[in-house]
Amino acid sequence: MKNKYLTIVLLSLLCFSCKSTNDLDKFIKAIDVGKIGTHTPGLEVEAISNNLYKITTTLNLKEKVGQRGWSIDIHPNFQAEFQWSPHLTPGENYIISDHVFRAPALILASEFKSITVIPDLDSRKKSKYRWFMDLDAPGNKLSIGISDYVVKEHVLFQKVNTTEFANGEIELSFYIMLSKDKKDIQNPWRKPLEFMWEKWGKPLADNGEPLNRPLETYVDHTYKWAFDSWKDAVWQEFELNSKKVGAPVFIVNITQSPNYSDLVSEREFRSIWNNAWFSSLRSAQGLYRYGRRIDNSEYIEKANLTKELALSFPQNNGLFPGLIATEMETVDIKGKKYNRSKGWDTYYFGNSTRNPYDRNPKKAPMHIVDMSWTAYHMLTWYDELEKDERLLQYAIDYAEGLLKLQDGKGYFPTWIMDNGEPSEILPQSPGVSVSVTFLLKLYSLTSEDKYKDAALKAMNSVIEDIIPIGRWEDYETYWSCSRWGSEDLVGKKIERNNMFKQNTLSIYWTAEALLTCYEATGKNKYLELGQRTLDELLMTQQTWQPPFMHVKVFGGFGVMNADGEWNDSRQSLFAELIIRYGKLLNKEEYVQRGIAAVKASFSMMYCPENPESKVQWEARHPFFNEKDYGFMMENYGHGGYTNDQGEGIGVFTIYDWGNGAASEAYNKIIDHYGTDIFSVQ
Structure with missing residues (x-):
């Protein structure tokens, strides 16, 4: 001994x-x-x-x-x-x-x-x-x-x-x-989840946590922030090929606050994205839904400008880029350097910088996940908002190009290089699940069996290769902020834990794709595996309120098994899927979890309705006031530390991966389930 x-x-x-x-x-x-x-x-x-x-x-x-x-x-x-x-x-x-x-x-x-x-x-x-x-x-x-x-x-x-x-x-x-x-x-995961929810989660959910007040207030803060108090920094409107387009900018930081006393320095290159995270088209649907509900023609007009921008992205054999950006310059003012845009007259198209090849958006490879996600949202717009035939045709053109890339086992590659060839990195990954969901949505609108057949072939490969061993490797797993393992762990388990480095996005994509396969085929195997995958995802949902977290965190989500975020903005993305499973399986736990995820999506917002968060924001940024209501960081405690003096609070807002995305989730759920869904405790 x-x-x-x-x-x-x-x-x-x-x-x-x-x-x-x-x-x-x-x-x-x-x-x-x-x-x-x-x-x-x-x-x-x-x-x-x-x-x-x-x-x-x-x-x-x-x-x-x-x-x-x-x-x-x-x-x-x-x-x-x-x-x-x-x-x-x-x-x-x-x-x-x-x-x-x-x-x-x-x-x-x-x-x-x-x-x-x-x-x-x-x-x-x-x-x-x-x-x-x-x-x-x-x-x-x-x-x-x-x-x-x-x-x-x-x-x-x-x-x-x-x-x-x-x-x-x-x-x-x-x-x-x-x-x-x-x-x-x-x-x-099912029994532990049931135990933890019953013991710690359900009492909080039954009490209305993490936000026991109308969520419409937060949606209103979001849109007033983006299109009124911060509009000069957030809203981008310009002409593209003689057509007026517009969208909220990718990212803004605290130097762009109307209350900031020094000069503005932009955090990253000025851009608008249609990416698996930063989807301007997804956020625009939320704005459209809200504008329609409250009869606000200005909001509907702005949403349509974002739709026009998405349709303006050029296609080549159906494939298309993931962002539009301006040239940037460094300006020296009194010995200090400031990052500034040269304006939309200098625009160019590019792709996500979160990749293993090049952090320059002009040189970054095309990302299939981004394209399938954008095309899927074109189809949801066409199906649920307005029958703009251009959206359907754009998605069909993309699908035809996508099908040509499917390998013998059913996978689509992760990236497409400049020469049109598939990348050698992650050639067969769970990112293919996004394309499954897209193709089945297209099948539901066109009844073309080739889309369904390709989707099911891809899904069956994920079932065989990915799910049993938990190989949840996607672009964010290795090529975002947490790049540990990108040099030597891709496709390999960490021996001491017998686990892969895992990311929640690909788990979510797969749970959604499996549910879509079940709806398309009626086969229970997809539903059973979908619930198992959803439960694996829910092991990253916050089921309590820790004393060392100084904002409301119950109901929110983490990111991966090698990073520190709480209340990450993906929770708004996950929320409706969890509710869908709950309704289908008649499982109250899932419905409550989904509602808690929506609420957690707003709990970081700087506004008087969030007194705990407001204290933390003002401790970090004392100049904040009512003109900043709606500002919201994408997560909390990212670096692994928090304290009651604002550590863990960030310095930027990504509209399409923060307040705008949260508002989209709320507005879509209201459209699908009615306002009564949020009265369920």
Whole structure:
């Protein structure tokens, strides 16, 4: 036995508070309880049911102790083949900090058994210490403990050399969930999700959290911000081929506030995107819906200008670029340098800079996901807003080009190079799911079987190759802000966790594509796999309100298993899909989760209706006032740290991946389900 541990062999030494422990004995060989200083915390096991146990460790420390963290290690009595954790820990020094405890769980499973460890979030709320978890796949071990952390890479966590334990009581508790049920092994996330929602999520949702007030107020703030108080910075209107077009700019920062006292410096090149994130066409549909509902012709006109811009993107064999931008220049004023646009007379078309080849939009390759996503939104506009035949024809022209790119197995490439050839990177990825959804939407409008056949062929390859091993690799996984692993991990698992670096966008795309396949075919296999994929996605939804988060975060989403965001703007994108599954499966949990995701999409907005967020914004940017109501960062705590003085609050707003996107989600859900959907608690 190691000196720093007390090893508890469950069959002989452990003292239990109630009921039989036979089931626990059949799954777990031993629990190692670490020492704090020279003291070993007491351990109590409560058998809540035959397959659920609560483990509590306590210690009344008489003196201060400084050491390199403390943990409890759980050793199953079977060799796991499947592992899952919410964050990557590629080396011994790495941990899963509680900064990423959104729906925290560790899962090990063999063909016949599974173990899930879930931190007791009630106990964590009361604790003054930072908790962590760890999953060691080669060692077949799960750990939970206490340690301060430092952020490494972008964003991974490591233990600090010394965590200070003060004298007084220390408590840590967690749940162990066991199963031999084949359904629980096939979908290892459903039972933990149900447990965490019932215990922590549902009480918050029933109370109207994270925002217990009408969401229309936030939508109104958004559009007044974009088209009134910040219009000079946000709204872009110009002529393109003798046609008037317009859209909100890709990004603005705090220097563009009407209250900012210094000169403006633009954060990035001035541009308008139709990208899987920054979809001006998607946001314009929300503006159109809202304008139609409140009879605001100005909003409808602006939405139509954005539609005209999307239709102006040139096609070549059906393919088209993902953004339009202006030339930029650096201006020197009194010794300070400012980034400025040269104006729309200098426009050019380009593609997303989030790629493995070139960060210059003029040289970046075409991205199939961006094109399929844009064409899909052309079809939703045509189907639900107005029968503009140009939208349908543009999408058909793209589909014909897309079908020529499908490989023998059914995949579409991720990028298309300048020479028209598919890229060698991610040639077969879950990004193909976006094209599945697009092609099936086109099939529903045209009844052309070739679109359906191509979509199902692609979907079946994702079912066979991607879903079973969790290979959720897309452009954001490696080529956005979290570029760790882009040089040597693409297509490879992290050995210590037996997991890929994973991103939630491709999980969402696949869950949506599977539901669309079910609707097109009526085959239950698509619905069952769709629910499993949705549940994997929901393991990144925030099911509680942590004390170390200083804005409302319940209901929001994280991004990936190697980054630090809370309340990321993708939650507005995910919301309706979750509701659709809930309505179809008659599952209230999903409907509540979807509604909470919509509400979380507005909880970061700077406005009087969000008093917690307002305090944080003003701590970071004291010049903010009512002219800035509607300003909203795309996420919170991105860098892995937060505090009550504004750390974790950002400096920019992306309309199409923030307030405009959130408003689109709300307006679309209202159109599809009516206002009563938001009265469901």
